[in-house]
Amino acid sequence: MLEATLCFPLRGGETTADEPGDRREVLLIEKRRGLGEGWYNGPGGKLEDGETPRECAVRETREEVGLQIDPDDLEKAGELTFLLDGAVHTFCHVYRTAAFAGEPIATEEARPEWFALEDVPYDRMWEDDRLWLPGVLCGRTVRGEFEFSGGKPLDEAAFVDHDLEWDVAVHD
Numbered sequence: 001m002l003e004a005t006l007c008f009p010l011r012g013g014e015t016t017a018d019e020p021g022d023r024r025e026v027l028l029i030e031k032r033r034g035l036g037e038g039w040y041n042g043p044g045g046k047l048e049d050g051e052t053p054r055e056c057a058v059r060e061t062r063e064e065v066g067l068q069i070d071p072d073d074l075e076k077a078g079e080l081t082f083l084l085d086g087a088v089h090t091f092c093h094v095y096r097t098a099a100f101a102g103e104p105i106a107t108e109e110a111r112p113e114w115f116a117l118e119d120v121p122y123d124r125m126w127e128d129d130r131l132w133l134p135g136v137l138c139g140r141t142v143r144g145e146f147e148f149s150g151g152k153p154l155d156e157a158a159f160v161d162h163d164l165e166w167d168v169a170v171h172d
């Protein structure tokens with residue numbers, strides 16, 4: 001089983017009387033290699049030996065798009081289990097943060113792009129994302145299990161079922 005992270009940096013203002021609606025934006029990456037290549041996702045990746053999930057999310061966000069994040073500024077937002085043909089493939093820790101330093105830059109791994117929350121390109125993301133990411137971007141916590149079938153690689157398998165629990169306690 002792989003252990004991995006996803007991190008969703010957020011910027012911009014909340015609703016005001018003059019400008020109703022959530023005007024925040026989320027930073028996504030277009031993945032340039034590896035699992036999910038060509039799709040949008042949050043910055044993130046697999047844990048290295050001896051690394052905590054929080055340290056992994058900070059490192060991956062720095063390596064993939066050049067943003068600096070203080071680990072204490074990450075808010076844990078979810079825990080997702082991805083199963084492939086009945087076995088756990090990846091356990092993924094999800095974080096969000098509105099506190100970071102720097103401007104996103106493109107790297108060999110990723111091309112960063114800010115999206116208004118209402119314009120997140122779910123049609124160019126993993127199929128499960130539309131089920132949990134909107135809630136996570138709105139400040140909720142989630143625990144989810146997602147089943148894929150059809151053999152490796154995971155990004156060519158079919159999404160078959162899911163189970164979600166909202167507003168749960170998630171720790172790391």
Ligand SMILES: COc1nc(N)nc2c1ncn2[C@H]1C[C@H](O)[C@@H](COP(=O)(O)OP(=O)(O)OP(=O)(O)O)O1
Binds near residue numbers: 041046
């Ligand atoms: C199955 O559904 C998934 N949905 C979403 N949104 N994200 C997923 C899914 N399955 C895996 N992921 C995430 C978890 C990781 O953040 C990445 C995969 O990371 P990758 O394999 O690219 O890991 P790195 O450590 O960055 O890879 P390198 O070995 O190339 O450094 O996808």
